[in-house]
Amino acid sequence: MDCSEKRAAIIQATLELVSEHGFHGSPVAMVAERAGVAAGTIYRYFESKDVLISAAYADLEERLLKKILEDYPKEGAVREKFSHLARVLVTQWISSPVEFRFLEQFHNSPYGIAHRKEKMLGGNQDLCGKIFAEALEKGLVKEIPFPMFFALVFGPLIYICRDHILGFFTLDDSLLQQAIDGCWNAVKLS
């Protein structure tokens, strides 16, 4: 096992444990055990536990973005772009509860809030921001602040994934389509 494999194992172990037990239920010693390394080794790859967690998040985000851009309908209609984004997100999250639960943990922590604040206040538009801008320009959606658009459109998707993963209901393809349509109805003009 070379260096990058060991790094990946540590990150994978972090994702699994944090998603199952939360940050504070995932001691470094336990991460080390699951990754098949000694506790001290982790500190050869990551400066601190905080850095490890942020790195795990960055890893996840990068992979997710790659998945989204794979078949992204660059030339399609706005509505199509949104549908694609929503579909890939939900599909990915549902097929990998570990990653989903980790993201939830991350977003509801000091790390996540700082991260969100940076993204929101920094000018760099992400995919979702671009979709909103384009929809706005073409007069397809209500004129509302972007965070409100985001809330109306992605809030439900996240909740739906959570409830599906927790077993409160079973999300099939038809329900997912209804959810995506519903989300769009919440923001579309008229």
Add this chain to the structure above:
Amino acid sequence: MDCSEKRAAIIQATLELVSEHGFHGSPVAMVAERAGVAAGTIYRYFESKDVLISAAYADLEERLLKKILEDYPKEGAVREKFSHLARVLVTQWISSPVEFRFLEQFHNSPYGIAHRKEKMLGGNQDLCGKIFAEALEKGLVKEIPFPMFFALVFGPLIYICRDHILGFFTLDDSLLQQAIDGCWNAVKLS
């Protein structure tokens, strides 16, 4: 200061600290200091830290429910009931970020997930469940599982409150109305 005042002070301190620093950033010693009591005193009122946190949550929920039922339009249309519920929730949360942040912390913790599971799988319908049942019966909303209804309708409201509190945008009355309408559009039939 008599007994119930001291209990209230401890709960208030818990709400404030947890909402600001999370469960694990709120040591019992710190709660005690803010409440103006000694650390040991807390254990005269609450068996453990876990019990304290659950009690703080129960306290909050009870007050919230009382607020909602104050002017509840028992005889009104379904749509009115929903509007009222949404309005009171958002208003209350926004006017008291401490309580909102505590609820968020709670819901994303083992405590909260267990609590949610109980509520969902237990047959006891809460207010929101009743609204859904009535709307369904009258053919006003799509036939979807209840958790999906909940997600589409309350997911956005929670996100909106969070973003308003974090200062990402400012929620005025007109925007709130748009949000509530949008949420309903997401689930209404046709």
Add this chain to the structure above:
DNA sequence: ATAAAAAGAATGAACGTTCATTCAGTGGGG
């Protein structure tokens, strides 16, 4: 009414545990 005694509440130092982090030691590759 007053003092003594009992009961109850509150205190905060101390305890045992758990955790992130460190570092002296180990062993395999160059």
Add this chain to the structure above:
DNA sequence: CCCCACTGAATGAACGTTCATTCTTTTTAT
């Protein structure tokens, strides 16, 4: 033989919880 990635026991800080002690209130006896 040396180097360095790796190890895992050691370290010390921080935590939840306990408990012997102190302070406050209530009850009893005179």
